[in-house]
Amino acid sequence: MTTRRFFLERAGAATALAMTGQGCVTGGKPPFVTPLPIPALQEARKRNGHIDIIATKGKHAFFPNQQAATYGFSAAFLGPVLMLHSGDEVQFSVENKLDEVTTAHWHGVLAPAAVDGGPHLAIKPGEIWRPRFRVNQLEATAWYHAHPHGDSGRQVYMGLAGMVIIKDGTSQRLGLPESYGVDDLPIILQDRTFDSTGNLKYAVNGPAMMMGVRGDTLIVNGAIAPVARVPAGIVRLRILNAANARNFDLSFQDDRAFHVIASDGGYLPNPVAMTTLTIAPGERFEVLVDLSDGQAVELVTAEDRRALMGMGSGIGTAMTNEMSGSGAGSLMRFEVDGSLAAPVKSIPLSLLALQEPTYPDSIVRRQISLDMGPGMMRGMRMGGGGMGSGPPVGINGRVFDMNRIDFEPALGSSEIWEISPTMMAHPFHIHGVIFRILSMSGKPPAAHLAGGKDTVLLDGPAELLMRFLQPASREAPFMFHCHILEHEDRGMMGQYATR
Numbered sequence: 467m468t469t470r471r472f473f474l475e476r477a478g479a480a481t482a483l484a485m486t487g488q489g490c491v492t493g494g495k496p497p498f499v500t501p502l503p504i505p506a507l508q509e510a511r512k513r514n515g516h517i518d519i520i521a522t523k524g525k526h527a528f529f530p531n532q533q534a535a536t537y538g539f540s541a542a543f544l545g546p547v548l549m550l551h552s553g554d555e556v557q558f559s560v561e562n563k564l565d566e567v568t569t570a571h572w573h574g575v576l577a578p579a580a581v582d583g584g585p586h587l588a589i590k591p592g593e594i595w596r597p598r599f600r601v602n603q604l605e606a607t608a609w610y611h612a613h614p615h616g617d618s619g620r621q622v623y624m625g626l627a628g629m630v631i632i633k634d635g636t637s638q639r640l641g642l643p644e645s646y647g648v649d650d651l652p653i654i655l656q657d658r659t660f661d662s663t664g665n666l667k668y669a670v671n672g673p674a675m676m677m678g679v680r681g682d683t684l685i686v687n688g689a690i691a692p693v694a695r696v697p698a699g700i701v702r703l704r705i706l707n708a709a710n711a712r713n714f715d716l717s718f719q720d721d722r723a724f725h726v727i728a729s730d731g732g733y734l735p736n737p738v739a740m741t742t743l744t745i746a747p748g749e750r751f752e753v754l755v756d757l758s759d760g761q762a763v764e765l766v767t768a769e770d771r772r773a774l775m776g777m778g779s780g781i782g783t784a785m786t787n788e789m790s791g792s793g794a795g796s797l798m799r800f801e802v803d804g805s806l807a808a809p810v811k812s813i814p815l816s817l818l819a820l821q822e823p824t825y826p827d828s829i830v831r832r833q834i835s836l837d838m839g840p841g842m843m844r845g846m847r848m849g850g851g852g853m854g855s856g857p858p859v860g861i862n863g864r865v866f867d868m869n870r871i872d873f874e875p876a877l878g879s880s881e882i883w884e885i886s887p888t889m890m891a892h893p894f895h896i897h898g899v900i901f902r903i904l905s906m907s908g909k910p911p912a913a914h915l916a917g918g919k920d921t922v923l924l925d926g927p928a929e930l931l932m933r934f935l936q937p938a939s940r941e942a943p944f945m946f947h948c949h950i951l952e953h954e955d956r957g958m959m960g961q962y963a964t965r
C-alpha cells in the first residue's frame with residue numbers, strides 16, 4: 467500500500483486511477499512519461515575489436531529533480547550494451563574509478579575462467595583490467611556485472627550491470643528484428659527501494675538475508691515506468707532480469723500472446739507462444755511481440771510469490787508485500803509510432819535446430835544442495851563456518867571459500883549436476899558452461915526452458931547436463947552459485963577448476 471502512495475508522491479503523477487490486478491490497491495497508475503532509456507551501444511567490430519568500460523560513481527535521477535548517488539560502467543547507472551561478434555577476438559579494458567575493489571564478470575559469455583571476471587579477478591581502485599579472448603558461441607543475449615568477493619549485491623544494486631549481445635548472423639538470416647533501439651530493445655528489469663531524498667537504499671536486513679534485497683519500485687533500463695515508442699510490427703525484446711533477488715512474472719496487460727525465441731544460451735528451435743513468462747535473476751529471454759495492431763500496451767509483472775516457497779504461504783505473502791517489495795506492478799508501456807519503419811511483419815515458424823541432449827550411462831553425476839537454515843546447520847556441525855548474522859546459507863553444507871575448489875571436472879568432459887534447492891526457489895547459475903535442463907521436479911523442462919541455459923530458477927530438484935569446454939585453474943576457477951546476490955555474497959557459492 468505504501469508502495470503505491472510513495473510512487474505517486476515521488477513520481478508526481480497527476481492522475482490516480484485504480485489499478486487492476488493482484489497486489490494492487492487503490493493508488494495510481496504510473497504516468498509513463500520517461501522515454502525508455504536505450505543504453506549506448508559499443509560494437510566491438512566498429513571499434514577495432516576493442517571494448518572499453520569504466521566503473522565509476524555517478525548521479526542518476528530516478529525521480530525528477532532528485533539526484534541519487536549511483537555506480538555505472540561508463541554511465542551514471544548501468545552501462546553500454548556490448549555487441550560482440552562470434553569468431554572475433556576482443557580486447558577489453560575495464561578501468562576501476564571507484565574507491566573500492568570491483569570486477570566485471572561476463573555472465574553467459576563463454577571464455578576461459580582467467581578472463582571471466584569472477585571474484586578472483588579483482589580490479590583495485592585506479593587499476594585497468596585488460597582481458598582478451600575470442601568470442602565463440604551462438605548468437606545470444608548475455609550480460610555483465612560486478613562480482614567482487616562478498617559485495618556483488620551492493621555493487622550491482624548501485625548500478626554495475628549491463629547487457630551483452632552476441633551476433634553471428636543468425637538474426638539476419640532468420641529475418642528477426644535487429645535494429646537496435648528501434649525494433650530490437652534491451653529491457654533490463656530491476657527493482658529498487660529509495661530513501662526520502664531519492665537515494666538508493668540497500669539494506670540487508672532480516673528478510674533480505676532470507677529472500678535477498680527486493681525493492682518496492684520497478685525500474686526498466688534505470689527508469690521508473692518508462693514508455694518506449696515502437697514501430698507497428700514485430701518488436702524484439704531482449705529481457706534481462708538484473709534484479710538482486712526478485713523474479714518477474716511477466717505478461718502484457720491486455721494478455722496478448724508473445725513468442726519466446728531465445729533463452730540464455732541462444733535460440734530455441736521454434737518460437738514458443740506464451741502469455742506469461744517467469745524470469746529469474748540472471749536469466750535472459752528474447753521475446754517477439756506483435757504490435758502491428760497499433761494499440762499501446764503495458765508490460766506488467768505479477769507479485770513474486772515464489773520468494774517464500776515452503777515457508778508458509780500466508781506469512782510468506784505478508785513478508786513479501788509489506789517488508790520487501792516484490793508486489794505486482796506495471797513495468798513499462800509500449801506506444802506504437804506509425805512513422806517508424808517496421809521491417810519485420812511476421813514471426814518465423816522455426817529458428818535454430820537444437821541437439822537432443824544425450825549422454826552415456828557412465829556420465830559423472832554430482833549432487834549440489836543449495837542450503838539455507840536447517841540444511842546449513844547440518845553442514846556447520848560438520849565443520850562449515852558462519853558468515854555474518856542471520857540464517858546461514860551455503861552449498862552442500864559449506865559456506866563459500868575463495869581458497870577451496872569444490873569440483874575438478876576434466877576439460878572436455880560432460881557431467882550431470884543434480885541440484886536440490888532448499889527453503890525457497892533459487893536461481894542457480896554456473897560460469898563457463900551453457901547447460902541443458904534434463905528435468906525439473908522430475909518432469910522435462912517447459913519448451914522455453916529446453917534450450918541452452920546458464921541460469922535456472924529451481925523450486926525443486928533438477929538435473930542439468932553440461933560440457934566443460936572452457937579451462938579454469940585453481941588460481942582463477944569458475945563459480946557456481948545462487949543468483950540471489952545476497953545469497954551469493956553470504957556464501958551460497960562454490961567453485962570448480964578443470965583438469
Ligand code: C2O
Binds near residue numbers: 895
Ligand atoms: Cu551473473 Cu557469477 O554471475
Ligand code: CU
Binds near residue numbers: 571572573574896
Ligand atoms: Cu556468470
Ligand code: CU
Binds near residue numbers: 836891892958
Ligand atoms: Cu538462493
